[in-house]
Amino acid sequence: MRYQRVVNEKELLESLAEPGATILCGGTDVMIKMRAGMMQPSALIDVSQLDSMQGIRLDESTLIIGAATTESDIHKSPLVREHVPLLSTVLAKLGSVQIRNRGSLGGNLVNASPAADGAIPLLLFDTEIELVSAKGIRWIKLEDFFTGPGRTVLAHGEFVRSLRLAIPNAGYGSFYHKVGRRNALTIAIASLGMLLWIEEHVIREIRMAVGSVAPTARRLRAIENQLTGRLLNDATLDAARQLITDAISPISDVRASASYRKNVIGDLLVRALGASLH
Known part of the structure; x- marks a missing residue:
């Protein structure tokens, strides 16, 4: 297997x-899959030093994240905490400090992963993904990016x-909670995020996204x-x-049954809405 650190696109x-070439960034997922024999790339392409894939900036009414x-x-970005604070809150609960320091x-x-924590707030903020290939650039909604567990629309030779x-x-008010077997490093059994605009006890706008209860985060x-x-009553x-x-x-899997997940998601939604009601 070949390793290469690239310095430009x-x-x-x-x-x-x-x-068989695979991008290596933080390696928090790729290395685990390689050790488990789930993938055998012909080459690992390290993009950790690629400037065009780094950084956070404000562009009018959008936030661009490499x-x-x-x-x-x-998680620590002042721009993120000011404009999309729920993303910072969710990332604080993602894995360990060591994983967050390396993972992208x-x-x-x-x-x-259907249980991907980061996908929940991104879905709520109508995130679009910039995909680049030798053919050019295309933008796709995150909702359309996932096609199934472990599968996306990413084509051969294309990168995010x-x-x-x-x-x-x-x-708006925001809510995020995930249920798992333990607090540290937990993989969600079920998770729900919400943005909610209430005016005179009426739901003016609501956005909801869930994880671990469908083939993809939704x-x-x-x-x-x-x-x-x-x-709202x-x-x-x-x-x-x-x-x-x-x-x-x-x-149903080793972590929870389907019926339990349904009950949990129902409870989380009632808790989120109930906080605004009461």
Whole structure:
């Protein structure tokens, strides 16, 4: 297996043209998969020093985050904490300090785990992903990026350069919680994130995303549409619980049963909405 550290995108694209070449950034997912025999790349292409994939900047009403920026740097960023604070909150709960110091948000998304913590706030902020190949650049919504567990639309020879988050209008409340077997380094059994705009006890806007209860992390737009405009009361809480348990398709595995995951997600949604009600 060949190792190469690239210093510009021309080198990166040339290296990715090699069959079996894999990008190495933080290595928190790639190295685990290699040790487990789940992948055997012909080459590891280190992009950790590629400037075009680093950094955080404000661009009018959006926040641009380089795909190789570490989760720790994103968590600590004043721009992130000011404009999309829920992302900072979620990343603080992602793995250990050592993992956050090495892992990148781009790598977290490319791994495409249904339990990916980082995907939840990004879905809520209508994130788009910049994909670069020798053919050019394309932007794709994060909702359309995942195609299944461990699968994305990323084509051979293509890489993620940056993420573009839409900064939401002010006046919202936010919620994120994940349930797992332990607090440290937990992989979520179920997780839910929410942005909520309430005006005179009426839901003016709501955004919801879930993890570990479907083949991919998901934005629940159909439920958002059904709850928007409703008076926030106990009847709405009951309706919301039924809507979300009907909408998700969890599996049973060694960590939890499908029925348990449904109950947990219903409880999390009621807790999130109930905090605004009471």
